[in-house]
Amino acid sequence: MRVFLYSLLLFFCCATSVNAAFSQLISKEVKFKESAPEFYQDAIASLSFPIEFASEVEFNHLADTQGFSSQELEQQLQWLARVYLEPGIGVDDAMEKAQQVMTQLEIIADTPYDRAYLLMLQGRKTGRDKQDYQLAITYYQQALAQLKASEDLPTQLLLHNIHYQLGDLYRITLQKNAALTHLNQYRELAYQLRDDYLIAKAESTLGHYYSGDEQFAKALQHYTEAIRLAEGLDKPFLNAILSLRLARVYRDLKSWDEALTYAHKAADGFTKVGKDNYLSSAMTVIAMVYGEQERWNQAIDYYLNAQQIDVRRGNLTAQALNLHNLGEAYFNNKEPKRALTNLIKANGLFLQKKSKHYLIYNDLLIAQVASQLGDWSMVNAYAAKAFVLAREKKLPEQMFEALQYKTRALKELGDIDKALAALEQLIALSQDLEHESQKPSDYSPSVLAEQQLKLQLSQLQASNKTQEKQAHQFRLAASIIFIVSMLLALAGINQWRGKSKLKRQLASLKQKVNQEPITQLPGYHGFIARMRQKNEIAQLALLSLDDGHTLDLNLGNDTYLEATARLMDTLSRGLAGEAYLIRPGLILLTLNEVNAHQALQERIRSLLDDQPQSQGTHFKLGCIKVPLLGNPDIKVTPDTYFNVLQMLVAGAMSLGTQKDCYVSITPLNFAPAAILSNPLYLHLEKGISRGLVKVECNENKALIQWPKWQGANDADPT
Known part of the structure; x- marks a missing residue:
């Protein structure tokens, strides 16, 4: 027995240790995603430099001198290499330092997990440093091939990151189906890891994907779930990211005011957490919104702000994109010379980074601007470059546009032979595009004409036979x-x-x-049906008579029915609304206009005093306006309204039975819809305590004791 107890104790100790290690790993992942600069400072503080070894034996000795096990030190180096590859950590020569750590890790990579981790790092470095996205994708695919489905947390976390980065690269390279496949796997793994932060990030990433694909309903669905999860987390960077993503959705929906509001909110958030790379993105979104409104001067100001940030960070690709955007803005602002200057600078940076995909659009825009300036030699040169790159990337529409500029330029330059040759290419490409948009057909015009003649002949023969039969079958058919x-x-x-x-x-x-079962008076289901109608309801109230909950027992069924029907009729007439019996002593009122709370209480008091059975009976009242939330797009179900009223009446009852009192709430404009989600009592009480909901009462509202959610001691879903 003693051996069994020792074994059981050892098992629980091991399980606790494993759970703690898993929790620590998830926490590190969250901190890495939320604040890479802080994570970097922690990483270098835990290590003693220099870290150099030429063999596994030397590595094991180094781990002992630094107070780590071999596995722990390898994990620290993996984290260090990964954080070096993150933008904005404030480290000079970060890419070179990442490569140095990766070279060291190659010496000790002796498991599939280690090799997969190295391949992931190589893919990240290739994508960031060289923008060679196809090669980066190859590295990530090789990393996946090293791993098999596993239940251990490190492998799940590694797969989680690889699928995210693969999905993002496929999205960038416009391979939508592959991108969606990997992003869905990324989201599925986030749910398996059971961390709200990682799940919110995954939901936000899918929202970003659907937004780019102009599936805005799905995008908002994922963003809503991400926001719901983020509300319970103190993660300012995540909230700023969500604001930026929402700004982009509203920009695409042409909701300019909302887009600017969320973009500025995102910019403030990124400024607070020191994320300059994302701050540049927020500035770019603001500039694009102004550009969509043709407010080009404001757009140029924000593009210049974004450019200053990217120059300070040394991000050449971002600088090139900003220069391209500035060129487009100056061109639309009727400043073609400035536009051309910025576009040529962007061209040089795109060439330096070998960003061929961006070069195509930049070359085309240079050709367009040069054509306005009448520099036909430049138009011809850049249109030719764009055509070659578009053909290499298999972009027929961009090839077509490039040939248009080239043909016009050659004509203006007087090179008629080359212009005609380019025109022939343009016509051929136009035909190819037309053929691609049409389904292939086996019919030539002559074959089609022959088939039409055969069809007409068959129709005539069938008509003749039909007429012959009709003479014999007409009477039978009529009968x-x-x-x-x-x-x-x-x-x-x-x-x-x-x-x-x-x-x-x-x-x-x-x-x-729709009737209450015993009295056959309008009841709870009648209220639900009334709320679902299109008729406007301005206010809801739930009336609880302190001494009325046993009225059916005290009066007997017949007298109780008569008194209740008379009371409900009096309330309906006196308050210009409709009354619904929930149970004895509990009546729900739908009112057609909004009444002041005190005036509504006094009016009900007056109506009750006119009834013999309710004279002197104190009551409690919960009342709310309809709609409850300020945003009309958020739909609140009728049963949610009823549950809210129940909670208000319960709060009013906690103030005592010696007086009439009312309790009402008004959610503030910025209150999220999640305050009305299940469990309602828990979320609504938290919304009240956080100042998201305004409470009104004719007594001291500080004394209100809100009913508690029964599961609150077991788990907190927020």
Whole structure:
């Protein structure tokens, strides 16, 4: 028995140790994604430099001198190499230092996991340093080939990161199906890892994908889920990212005010956390919004701000993109010479980074600007470059545009022979594009004409045979049609009668469903049906009579029914609304206009005093406006309204039974829809405590004791 207990204790200790290690690994991943500069400082503080070894034996000795196990030191070096490859960590020659660590890791990479990690690092470096996305994709695919489906957390986390980076690269290179496949796997692994931050990031990434694909409904669906999860996390960088993504969606939906609001919010968030690379992106979004509104001067200002940030960071690709955007803005602002200057600078940077995909569009824009300036030699040169690159990247529309500029330039230059040759290419490409847009056909015009003649001949022959048969079959057909018509008429009459009967039964059942079972007065389901109608309801109130919950027992059913019906009729008439009996002493009111809370309480008091059974009975009142949330696009279900009213009445009841009192709430404009999600009592109380919901009461609202969510002691879903 003692051996068994020792074994059990050892098992629990091991399990606790493993769970702690897993939790620490997830926490490091979250910190890495949220703040790479801070993560870098922690990483270098835990190591003693220089770290150099030429064999596994030397590495093991180095690990001992630094106080690590071999596995722990290898993990530290893997994290260090990975953080070196992140933008904006404030380290000079970060790429070279990353390569040095990766070279050291190659010496000790003796497992599939280690080799996969190295391939992931190589793919990241290739993508960031050289923008060779296809080669980067190859590295990531090789990394996946090293790994198999595994339940251990490090492998799951590595797969999680590889699928994200692969999906992002496929998205950049416009391979949509492959991108979506890997991003969905990335999201699935995030849910398996069971961390709200990682799940929110994955949902946000899918929202970003669908936004780029102009599937804005799906994008907003994923962003909404990401925001819901982010609300319970103190992660300012994540919130700033979500604001930036929402700004882009609103920009694409041409909701300029919302786009600017979220873009500025994102810029403020990135400034606070020191994420200059993302701050540049926020500035670019703001510039694009102004550009869409043709407010080119403001757009140019923000492009210049983004350019200053990217120059300070030394990000050449971002600088080139900003110069390209500036060129486009100056061109649209009727400043073609400035536009050309910026575009040529961008061209040099794109060539330096070998960004052929961006070069195509930049060359085409240079050709367009040069054509406006009448520099036909430049138009011809850059159109020719764009055509070669577009043909290499298999972009027929860009090839077509390049040939248009080239043909015009050669014509203006007087080189008619080359112009005609370019025109022939243009016509051929136009035909190819036309053929690609049409399904291939086996018919030539002559074959089609032959088929039409054969069809006409067959129709004439069939018509002749039909006429011959019609003479013999007309009477028989007429007789059959008459008999069938009579049968159908009889069946139709029978069906009509049965349908009418069913309609009456259905109407009766619907009416009964909407009634309170015992009294047959309008009840809870009647209220739900009323809320689902299009008729406007301005205010809801739930009335609880302190001494009315046992009225059916005290008066007997007949007297109780008569008194309750009279009271509900009085309330409906006196308050210009409708009353619904929930249970004895609990009446729900739908009002057609908004009443001041105190005035509504006093009016109800007056109406109750006119009823013999309710004179002197104190009551509690919960009341809210409809709609409850300021955003009309957010739909609140009728049962949610009822649950909110229940909570308000419960809060009012906690103030005592010796007086009438009311409790009302008003969510503030910035309150999220999640305050009305399940469990409602938990989320609504948190919204009140955080100042997202305004509470009104005719007594001291600080004394209100809100009902507690019964599962609050077990788990907190937020």
